[in-house]
Amino acid sequence: MSRVLLSKTLDPVLGVFTGVFAYYLYENNPRTAPPQEDRLVELLRWKWAKRGRDEGSRSAQDETVDWQAIVQEASKKE
Structure with a gap:
């Protein structure tokens, strides 16, 4: 086990601050x-x-879904 420099909680804080x-x-x-x-x-x-542009294009693609075609396809399977 490695030795601690200052304390178990202060050593990681010191490392992050230094970085x-x-x-x-x-x-x-x-x-x-x-x-x-x-x-x-x-x-x-x-x-x-x-990321904002990608999410915007995804939402635009989701809005152009042809719901009537999906309903017709689902009714054919029944």
């Missing part, structure tokens, strides 16, 4: 910063917009 802080420094350091369009916030906005 988030390191990523913040990576994105904001002038020498290592990625282009504006490749930053995490921009990529998340793109993904959310894509």
Whole structure:
């Protein structure tokens, strides 16, 4: 079993904080910063917009269902 550095609950919190802080420094350091369009916030906005478009197209496809054809097909099977 590995030893704990500070405490069993504080070690994971310290690890998450260190990771988030390191990523913040990576994105904001002038020498290592990625282009504006490749930053995490921009990529998340793109993904959310894509999800919204996909859900919109799915709902539009669901609205164009020919219910009369479905009812006729179901009545044929009876």
